[in-house]
Every structure is written in structure tokens, then in C-alpha cells.
Amino acid sequence: MKKNPHLKRQQQLHRLLKREKLNALALNPGPDLSYLTGLDFHLMERPVLGLFSPKQDPVFVLPELEMGKLADLSFPTQTFPYSEDRSTWPQTFQDAFQQTGLQRGRVGVIPRRLRVLELQFLEAAASSVDFVDGQKAMSALRILKDQHEIKSMQKAANIAQQAFQAIRPLIKPGITEKEMAAALVGSLYDAGSDPGLPFFPIVSFGSNSANPHAAPTDRPLDETQIVLIDWGATVDGYYSDITRTWRTGNMDKELLEIARVVQIANQAGREAVQPGILCSEVDRCVREVIENSGYGEYFIHRTGHGLGREAHEEPYIASDDHTPLKAGMTFTIEPGIYLPGRGGVRIEDDILVTEEGCRSFTDLPRELRVL
Amino acid sequence: MKKNPHLKRQQQLHRLLKREKLNALALNPGPDLSYLTGLDFHLMERPVLGLFSPKQDPVFVLPELEMGKLADLSFPTQTFPYSEDRSTWPQTFQDAFQQTGLQRGRVGVIPRRLRVLELQFLEAAASSVDFVDGQKAMSALRILKDQHEIKSMQKAANIAQQAFQAIRPLIKPGITEKEMAAALVGSLYDAGSDPGLPFFPIVSFGSNSANPHAAPTDRPLDETQIVLIDWGATVDGYYSDITRTWRTGNMDKELLEIARVVQIANQAGREAVQPGILCSEVDRCVREVIENSGYGEYFIHRTGHGLGREAHEEPYIASDDHTPLKAGMTFTIEPGIYLPGRGGVRIEDDILVTEEGCRSFTDLPRELRVL
Numbered sequence: 210m211k212k213n214p215h216l217k218r219q220q221q222l223h224r225l226l227k228r229e230k231l232n233a234l235a236l237n238p239g240p241d242l243s244y245l246t247g248l249d250f251h252l253m254e255r256p257v258l259g260l261f262s263p264k265q266d267p268v269f270v271l272p273e274l275e276m277g278k279l280a281d282l283s284f285p286t287q288t289f290p291y292s293e294d295r296s297t298w299p300q301t302f303q304d305a306f307q308q309t310g311l312q313r314g315r316v317g318v319i320p321r322r323l324r325v326l327e328l329q330f331l332e333a334a335a336s337s338v339d340f341v342d343g344q345k346a347m348s349a350l351r352i353l354k355d356q357h358e359i360k361s362m363q364k365a366a367n368i369a370q371q372a373f374q375a376i377r378p379l380i381k382p383g384i385t386e387k388e389m390a391a392a393l394v395g396s397l398y399d400a401g402s403d404p405g406l407p408f409f410p411i412v413s414f415g416s417n418s419a420n421p422h423a424a425p426t427d428r429p430l431d432e433t434q435i436v437l438i439d440w441g442a443t444v445d446g447y448y449s450d451i452t453r454t455w456r457t458g459n460m461d462k463e464l465l466e467i468a469r470v471v472q473i474a475n476q477a478g479r480e481a482v483q484p485g486i487l488c489s490e491v492d493r494c495v496r497e498v499i500e501n502s503g504y505g506e507y508f509i510h511r512t513g514h515g516l517g518r519e520a521h522e523e524p525y526i527a528s529d530d531h532t533p534l535k536a537g538m539t540f541t542i543e544p545g546i547y548l549p550g551r552g553g554v555r556i557e558d559d560i561l562v563t564e565e566g567c568r569s570f571t572d573l574p575r576e577l578r579v580l
Numbered sequence: 581m582k583k584n585p586h587l588k589r590q591q592q593l594h595r596l597l598k599r600e601k602l603n604a605l606a607l608n609p610g611p612d613l614s615y616l617t618g619l620d621f622h623l624m625e626r627p628v629l630g631l632f633s634p635k636q637d638p639v640f641v642l643p644e645l646e647m648g649k650l651a652d653l654s655f656p657t658q659t660f661p662y663s664e665d666r667s668t669w670p671q672t673f674q675d676a677f678q679q680t681g682l683q684r685g686r687v688g689v690i691p692r693r694l695r696v697l698e699l700q701f702l703e704a705a706a707s708s709v710d711f712v713d714g715q716k717a718m719s720a721l722r723i724l725k726d727q728h729e730i731k732s733m734q735k736a737a738n739i740a741q742q743a744f745q746a747i748r749p750l751i752k753p754g755i756t757e758k759e760m761a762a763a764l765v766g767s768l769y770d771a772g773s774d775p776g777l778p779f780f781p782i783v784s785f786g787s788n789s790a791n792p793h794a795a796p797t798d799r800p801l802d803e804t805q806i807v808l809i810d811w812g813a814t815v816d817g818y819y820s821d822i823t824r825t826w827r828t829g830n831m832d833k834e835l836l837e838i839a840r841v842v843q844i845a846n847q848a849g850r851e852a853v854q855p856g857i858l859c860s861e862v863d864r865c866v867r868e869v870i871e872n873s874g875y876g877e878y879f880i881h882r883t884g885h886g887l888g889r890e891a892h893e894e895p896y897i898a899s900d901d902h903t904p905l906k907a908g909m910t911f912t913i914e915p916g917i918y919l920p921g922r923g924g925v926r927i928e929d930d931i932l933v934t935e936e937g938c939r940s941f942t943d944l945p946r947e948l949r950v951l
Contacts, residue, residue, distance in 0.1 A: 249795060251779075251793060253892050254692055254892055254896075273880060274792055274793070274880045274881050275793065277790075277791045277920075278791070278793075293881060293882050293898055293899065293900070294899065294900055295900050296900060318696060319696075320695065320696040320697040320700055321625055321695060321696075321697045322695065323695065323696045324691065324692060324693065324694065324695055324696070325689060325690075325691040325692075325694045325695070325696065325699055326691040326692045328696055328699070329691055387774075387775070390775060391769035391770075391775070394765065394766070394769060394775075395765070395766035395769065395770075398762035398765060398766065399762075399766075403758075404758070404761060404762070404765075404780040404795070404796060405780055408622075409775040409776055419648075420648040420649070421645055422621075422622060422645070422646065422649075424620060424775070425775065509644060509645045510645050510664060511664050521624050521625055525625075527664055528664065528665065529664075529665055529666050529667065549648075
């Protein structure tokens with residue numbers, strides 16, 4: 210990583226804010242704030258706010274007890290710390306806007322991240338400010354990954370794959386979904402994942418795999434079942450997110466057939482990716498394979514989602530996202546077919562758009578193998 | 581747990597809504613929604629909403645692909661599913677308000693949980709509704725724990741303590757903060773914690789322990805250091821949250837002294853707890869011990885926070901929270917003294933208010949022992 214990536218990112222943001230006619234961007238703790246500053250805060254009942262504006266150093270409103278985190282920053286800041294006495298907080302927010310001259314004009318916020326809690330403090334502190342959707346500026350910045358981010362994502366994919374291989378010998382009839390998910394978490398850390406996994410692994414056996422977002426249960430593994438696992442690792446704040454589907458023995462013929470179709474759809478998606486193609490076109494290629502096989506109504510979600518510092522971010526590989534692909538974008542391709550009450554198959558890879566086409570960070574075998 | 585705790589909780593909520601003059605409460609995914617329904621949803625770019633109103637069954641607006649989660653509910657619902665086509669979402673929200681007759685009046689929201697994303701859909705769908713702070717009704721319900729909740733919290737405390745004892749032999753000079761935190765996570769699952777820990781453990785050595793919210797680093801353990809660990813487990817959605825501080829060898833005399841003071845303060849806090857006492861009075865008892873010892877300025881946070889389905893919830897053991905304690909309330913008592921650049925000591929217990937006084941779910945030794 211370059212010596213000071215955060216300052217560079219802040220400067221890029223300033224240009225995007227001007228383009229969007231925003232005086233500033235107001236961020237609560239989360240992936241945007243850590244992308245711009247390297248800072249992580251708990252998202253809690255004490256509001257923390259970062260204000261980014263072209264004409265000045267970043268402004269922070271935060272609890273006194275979090276001030277230590279600002280000590281090692283490589284860029285100057287303006288800080289407005291508040292005490293544990295909640296009655297003083299509104300004034301601290303007001304001071305932050307007034308003393309930095311940001312008390313009017315348009316200020317962007319991120320609707321997916323900002324809570325009503327912070328919005329209320331913002332609106333009370335700066336009643337003349339028009340708080341508007343600032344997602345576009347932030348997304349334009351984060352959607353293109355640099356070499357350091359790409360390296361972290363490749364490493365996160367490698368760690369996820371290694372972590373699965375390490376627990377494979379444990380997967381025997383009788384193990385429960387929860388036990389397998391817990392073992393996988395331990396294995397992800399052993400393999401080198403950072404704290405804060407992208408999500409707790411989905412492990413679903415048999416008919417439970419027909420629910421795309423199933424939570425692991427105490428259901429034990431039988432000898433002739435689908436085993437769907439969706440998991441990921443974290444490296445320097447960047448995620449991997451991979452799904453593979455296995456079987457434990459002989460299988461209903463139709464489940465074998467949907468596995469074959471999903472694998473072809475996954476491949477069609479990866480082959481469609483190249484600079485200039487629209488996200489919606491990639492979704493179409495994948496969806497057509499499944500529709501032509503007669504299973505269209507059982508592919509009940511979009512083809513994929515952007516991946517990086519968030520498990521779901523822009524761009525979305527969906528029928529209504531017409532973003533043209535560019536080298537440096539990263540997202541999942543994850544077609545699935547789910548037969549209610551019987552079982553589901555999903556195959557998910559993490560894709561980087563390159564000048565030539567694409568590269569998959571993930572490369573575990575994709576066919577419905579016996580575990 | 582009683583056969584249908586969720587329906588009972590919804591009925592209790594209806595009474596509280598009437599008291600607060602609210603037509604309904606609008607909840608996004610999180611601890612409030614799961615408390616009332618048992619349902620867990622990912623908090624993502626697809627908005628999910630539950631609407632609770634005295635006159636009717638709960639209303640859900642949600643993605644089609646999440647509909648499976650409603651299949652096993654023990655109470656009837658009204659559902660408004662939407663497809664992957666984002667342009668249809670506003671109409672679905674509008675239908676939910678109009679077809680249930682909730683398109684005017686006061687509807688409560690939870691500012692700490694609801695995002696601007698959901699607020700925008702709500703305001704667009706029901707422009708005549710006044711969306712107001714509904715935290716009071718929800719907190720009044722959740723602040724008193726029933727026997728089942730108390731059992732889960734005791735179990736979560738036991739699991740956390742067992743998990744620590746199990747990794748104790750691994751704690752040797754050279755192990756890093758990150759390695760110890762990762763080992764503790766694996767051990768928490770082995771000991772029986774559910775997925776979704778309350779938080780990733782804080783493990784801080786030496787001067788890093790002077791930062792109350794330190795993130796684990798690659799710093800290795802020396803032979804004469806403070807070791808501060810703050811960790812917790814999850815059982816049926818309920819959390820434990822415990823901190824203990826150890827040392828690895830001989831110690832600076834002043835660090836020994838602050839450990840002694842913090843232990844006395846922790847004990848004073850536990851002894852102060854009984855029905856009728858105000859939260860702010862408990863904070864005062866604890867703070868006085870530390871102030872009288874001359875370290876007041878280094879106790880830089882409140883004494884504690886409510887604990888249950890959230891790692892921080894009501895009531896707060898703080899100078900500005902004048903809630904009178906009642907049997908069934910649960911919170912932490914966690915005084916700390918932090919000497920910048922040198923080290924910190926915190927001792928945190930999970931406390932249940934009983935008719936007689938209190939009970940601590942956590943009971944690991946509190947003195948500054950050698951690990």
C-alpha cells in the first residue's frame with residue numbers, strides 16, 4: 210500500500226463531491242469511513258461522524274473515549290469530542306458545522322449506512338443544510354479497486370478456499386450445519402482471515418439448501434444430501450464470498466440436473482464479463498441459461514453483487530443495473546436454482562474485470578462432487 | 581420458553597403503543613424485530629420492514645427470496661413481497677401502508693436501528709404519517725427480562741468463562757493479540773456459543789490496554805505486561821460481555837494500584853444494585869471510589885450499559901440515566917482506569933437485578949492475577 214492512500218482517496222473524493230455539487234459528505238462508522246481514513250469505530254448509541262469537504266481537513270465528532278484512535282493518523286484532522294453527558298451532544302454537533310463553515314448548502318449522506326440517530330443530530334445541528342443522497346460520489350470512488358485492494362481480495366479468496374479444504378475431513382454424516390459452520394469459522398482464522406468475517410457461513414443440508422439465506426441449524430448430515438456452503442474471509446478490510454455445493458452420496462436425478470445447469474450458467478456469466486458490457490447484460494446471459502433449461506422461476510435472485518469492503522456493494526449484476534463494466538470492478542457471479550422442499554444449488558465466484566476480460570479470485574471445482 | 585412468546589410480546593407491545601399514542605411501530609431487521617417475531621434478516625441494500633399495530637396481524641414488506649423465513653411462524657402475518665426489480669419497491673411499500681389502513685397518524689421508528697434507506701421508503705409510501713421516535717415503547721418491553729431470557733444470559737456467561745479457561749494454556753509470551761482473539765473465538769463456538777458473537781473479542785497487551793476499545797494487533801505478548809480481554813458469547817440471541825485483566829509477570833507498582841482500585845469500584849457497583857436505586861446512583865458509587873483514589877480523570881467512560889439482545893442497550897449505568905432499577909433488568913458494571921501510554925485495567929461483570937439486590941452472571945476471579 211502506498212504511504213498515504215487515505216489522503217489520496219480524500220482528494221479524489223473532493224473532486225467527486227464537486228462534480229455532484231456537494232459541499233461535504235457526512236459519514237457514520239462503516240466501510241466508507243474506513244476506506245477514506247483507515248478508522249474503525251463501533252456503530253453504537255454514541256453517534257460518530259466524519260465530515261469530508263474539499264476546502265479543509267476532515268472533521269470528526271466523536272466520544273472523548275474514542276479520541277485515542279485519531280492519534281496515529283497520517284493526515285491532520287479537526288476534532289469535536291463530546292463527553293458521556295448526552296445533553297451536550299447536540300451542541301458539539303452544532304459546533305462542528307458552524308466552526309467549519311458547513312452550516313449551509315448540500316451535504317451528502319449514505320442512506321444504506323446512516324441511521325436515523327445520526328440524521329437527527331445532523332438535521333438539528335445544521336438546519337439550513339440540505340442532506341441529500343451522496344452514494345453516487347462514494348460509489349464512483351470505491352467501485353474501481355486499486356492493485357492493493359485487488360491483492361487483498363485475492364488473498365481473502367485464497368484463505369477462504371484453504372479454510373474449507375482444512376475442515377473437509379471433518380465433514381461426515383452426523384455433523385450438524387451449526388457444527389460445520391463453527392468449524393469453518395475457526396478454520397478461516399487459522400488460515401489467516403482478519404477479525405470481522407464478511408458474514409457467518411451459510412451451511413445448509415438437504416431441503417434447507419432451497420432457502421438461499423438459510424441460517425445453520427442443528428440438522429445433522431445424512432448420507433444422500435445436498436451440502437451448500439457460502440462463506441468468506443477478510444484481509445485488510447476486503448472480503449471474499451464463495452459458494453460451492455456438494456453432495457454426500459447418490460442424488461435425486463433432478464438435483465443432479467439443476468447442478469449441471471447452474472454450473473453452465475456460472476460459466477456463461479464469467480465468459481460474458483469484459484470491459485464495456487453492462488451489468489444487466491451479464492445477468493441476462495446467466496438467466497437465459499437457466500430459463501432455457503426450464504428452471505427460470507427457481508432462480509429467485511439476481512446474478513451477483515459488487516464485493517470489496519462490503520459483502521454487498523455496487524455494482525449489482527442485476528436486470529436493473531446498467532453500469533458498464535470497467536477494469537478494476539469486482540463482484541460475484543452466483544446463479545442458483547432452488548426447488549422448494551427438495552434442495553438448492555448455487556455456485557458463486559468472485560470476479561475481477563480486467564482489460565482482457567476477467568479473472569476469478571476463486572477456483573475451487575464447481576461441479577456437484579461427492580464430499 | 582412458552583409455546584408462543586412472540587405473540588405475547590406483540591400483545592404487550594400493542595398496549596405500550598397505545599400508551600405512547602402510536603398507531604404502529606415500524607422495524608427494520610435487528611434485535612427488536614427478532615424479539616417480537618423470532619425472525620432474522622440480513623441488513624442489506626434490500627429494505628425489510630415489519631409493521632406492528634394493535635388492530636391487526638404483523639405486516640411484512642420483504643424481498644420474495646426471503647419469504648421462506650415466514651413459513652414456520654406461529655402467528656399469522658400480512659406480507660408484501662417485492663421482486664428483484666428495484667423500480668417496484670416504492671409501490672410495494674405504499675401498498676403495505678394503504679391496504680392495512682396505516683397511511684396516517686403517528687408511527688414509531690427506532691433511530692438507533694432504522695437507516696435513512698428505510699426511512700426514505702417509509703416517508704415516500706406514507707407521506708401523511710408522522711414518523712416519530714418509538715424507542716420508549718420498545719425499551720419498556722425489552723428492558724425487563726423474563727425467566728427464559730435470564731437463563732439464556734446465564735448460559736452465555738458460563739460459555740464465555742469456559743471458553744476463556746479452555747484457551748488459558750495457550751497464553752504464552754510471543755502469542756499476538758490477534759492470535760489470542762482468534763483462539764478465543766474458536767473456543768467460544770466449541771463451548772457452545774451460537775453464531776453471531778456479540779462482538780469480536782478485545783485482546784490488548786501492555787500500553788494498548790490503555791485504549792478501552794482497542795482492536796487486536798500483531799503485537800506479541802511480553803513477560804511483564806497487562807493482558808486485558810473483553811469478550812462474550814451468544815445463546816438464543818442473548819449476549820454475555822465480560823472483561824478481566826491479567827498480568828504476565830512483575831508489574832509497575834502504579835498498575836498494581838489501579839487494578840486494586842478498579843476491583844474495589846467494581847465491588848462497590850455490584851453492592852449498590854437493588855430495586856429502586858437509580859442507574860445514575862450506581863454510576864456515582866463506582867465513580868466515587870475511583871475519584872477518591874485520585875484516578876477520576878482516567879475513568880473515561882460510564883460505569884456500564886444494558887445487556888441482552890444487544891451488546892449496548894437500555895438502561896445505561898451513567899450519570900445522565902435516572903432509570904430506577906427493577907428486578908429483571910440486566911446490565912454491565914465495568915469500571916476501568918486507563919493510563920495513556922502505560923496500560924489500563926477494566927473489570928466487567930454482567931448483572932441481573934433481583935428482588936433482593938443483584939446476581940452476577942459472571943464470576944471469574946477479579947484480581948490482577950498472573951496468567
